[in-house]
Amino acid sequence: MKKSTKKPALAAANTPSDNNLPSGSGPASRGNSDFRTIAEVLDTRLPFGLQRRTAQSVLGPQSAVSLAELRTDVHGEHAKGGSLFLCAQCEQPVFVAQRPAEPDVPRNGDAAYFKHFSAEDAPPCSWRTQNLSSIGAVQYSGQQEGLDHLTLKNALAECLKHDHRFTDVRVEKRVAGKDGNWRVPDVAAVVGGKVLALDLQLAALPISTILERASFYEENDIHHIVLTDAVDLVRLTQQAFCDMHLTMGGRIFAVDDSSIAASLSSGRFQLKELSIVPRLVPGRPVHNIWESRLVGIDAILMDPFQRRKEGERQYSQALMTAANASFGPQRQAIRRAAAKNMSSAAVFEHWNHIARAIGGLNEDSAIPQGVGAVLAFLTQVEICCNVAPDQRASAQLELQQRLKTLLDSRHALHWAPLVVQVFKALPGIEPAICPANSARLTALLTQTHTVKPTLRWYAGMIGVLHPFLAFRLLVKAPKFLPSLRLPASRA
Numbered sequence: 442m443k444k445s446t447k448k449p450a451l452a453a454a455n456t457p458s459d460n461n462l463p464s465g466s467g468p469a470s471r472g473n474s475d476f477r478t479i480a481e482v483l484d485t486r487l488p489f490g491l492q493r494r495t496a497q498s499v500l501g502p503q504s505a506v507s508l509a510e511l512r513t514d515v516h517g518e519h520a521k522g523g524s525l526f527l528c529a530q531c532e533q534p535v536f537v538a539q540r541p542a543e544p545d546v547p548r549n550g551d552a553a554y555f556k557h558f559s560a561e562d563a564p565p566c567s568w569r570t571q572n573l574s575s576i577g578a579v580q581y582s583g584q585q586e587g588l589d590h591l592t593l594k595n596a597l598a599e600c601l602k603h604d605h606r607f608t609d610v611r612v613e614k615r616v617a618g619k620d621g622n623w624r625v626p627d628v629a630a631v632v633g634g635k636v637l638a639l640d641l642q643l644a645a646l647p648i649s650t651i652l653e654r655a656s657f658y659e660e661n662d663i664h665h666i667v668l669t670d671a672v673d674l675v676r677l678t679q680q681a682f683c684d685m686h687l688t689m690g691g692r693i694f695a696v697d698d699s700s701i702a703a704s705l706s707s708g709r710f711q712l713k714e715l716s717i718v719p720r721l722v723p724g725r726p727v728h729n730i731w732e733s734r735l736v737g738i739d740a741i742l743m744d745p746f747q748r749r750k751e752g753e754r755q756y757s758q759a760l761m762t763a764a765n766a767s768f769g770p771q772r773q774a775i776r777r778a779a780a781k782n783m784s785s786a787a788v789f790e791h792w793n794h795i796a797r798a799i800g801g802l803n804e805d806s807a808i809p810q811g812v813g814a815v816l817a818f819l820t821q822v823e824i825c826c827n828v829a830p831d832q833r834a835s836a837q838l839e840l841q842q843r844l845k846t847l848l849d850s851r852h853a854l855h856w857a858p859l860v861v862q863v864f865k866a867l868p869g870i871e872p873a874i875c876p877a878n879s880a881r882l883t884a885l886l887t888q889t890h891t892v893k894p895t896l897r898w899y900a901g902m903i904g905v906l907h908p909f910l911a912f913r914l915l916v917k918a919p920k921f922l923p924s925l926r927l928p929a930s931r932a
């Protein structure tokens with residue numbers, strides 16, 4: 442076997458600005474190692490007494506998607522009166538913040554840090570920092586509520602009024618909830634006996650406000666839609682917008698000239714839908730682009746959970762189709778060998794073929810970093826999901842064996858975040874593991890060593906081989922903005 446080098450070897454030359462490339466050792470290499478004032482937290486999802494984790498090990502390995510999901514989970518739990526994470530020093534609840542977007546700030550967990558929720562009677566803590574204006578906390582000021590915003594609201598209302606399926610179309614009118622609370626959506630209407638509320642996201646709101654608003658509408662059985670428009674497009678890469686579209690299957694609605702024109706001329710309300718889709722270009726890492734299309738009320742009024750699932754499924758399917766077209770036989774050969782738990786030299790020939798095609802890491806890195814055990818585990822996860830009832834017990838036993846091998850391997854610390862991602866993607870898998878697996882995983886998650894971004898280095902390879910993980914490992918806000926045309930009156 443060839444000697445492994447410190448830096449993982451790339452199979453092909455890449456452009457450094459692209460997705461999923463080895464990016465040094467994280468923030469420390471960029472001279473930003475001191476931005477995590479809260480160095481350790483208690484992760485309340487772990488068994489009591491075994492909850493202390495470094496902030497780096499929790500946040501560093503997060504992808505853009507899992508980070509948005511984590512932020513949402515933390516705030517959701519806080520709204521219910523619970524806490525996912527506590528400051529290890531004062532044991533007060535903390536949330537996940539993200540450093541403001543700048544060219545050298547990654548949009549994944551490398552730039553995330555913990556921060557105390559503000560509380561009036563909180564005990565003093567040397568890790569508590571002043572609440573500076575953090576990302577997403579830009580106030581929705583009256584200044585931004587200019588003529589443009591009003592023009593756009595009125596245009597939306599016109600579109601709804603031209604469609605006879607909508608009644609009671611109103612601009613900036615109070616919508617009351619069951620418990621006496623109320624909100625003022627930009628535009629509201631009634632369709633099929635149900636209230637529809639539309640909000641133009643012209644300014645980035647804090648995630649807590651977004652979630653609060655969403656739960657008000659959900660509790661009151663009001664269909665709520667957040668829209669973006671051409672003026673907001675540059676913000677699609679900002680955390681507040683990523684929180685919205687990355688937790689919605691990579692989808693967000695928009696209003697533009699063409700959606701307004703189509704609505705008015707057809708008498709059918711339509712919006713633009715922007716969705717993130719994968720692109721495979723030979724020799725380059727898997728990357729993402731925005732696709733836009735006009736959609737009618739089938740898509741607009743779709744149940745949010747279904748809409749999210751559909752977005753994730755479409756992303757995985759598009760990637761799988763592209764992968765099979767480019768290197769189908771090699772992909773299948775690796776999957777077959779992994780199902781039998783074989784990681785022979787022949788398998789790594791196929792691996793190198795794919796690595797060259799998508800700018801992934803070749804066998805020089807993959808073999809010593811224990812990729813064989815990873816693929817054996819992931820393949821068995823898929824087998825367990827599709828197994829016949831009479832073979833479930835033996836499939837689960839095999840899963841436990843393979844997970845043990847992975848978690849006992851030399852690079853287990855750096856692969857543990859992958860196992861967590863698998864459980865998030867397929868909640869049915871976690872109950873299939875054994876107590877010894879769980880104990881070993883907890884031991885790894887609570888280690889104090891720096892966790893390498895191994896998962897990020899292999900995101901492309903794992904995504905094309907196991908598409909059920911593709912969305913959460915590979916999706917991030919595309920670098921290039923979609924093209925939307927401003928309504929003529931605002932240009």
Ligand SMILES: [Zn+2]
Pocket residue numbers: 528529530531532533557566567568569
């Ligand atoms: Zn504290």
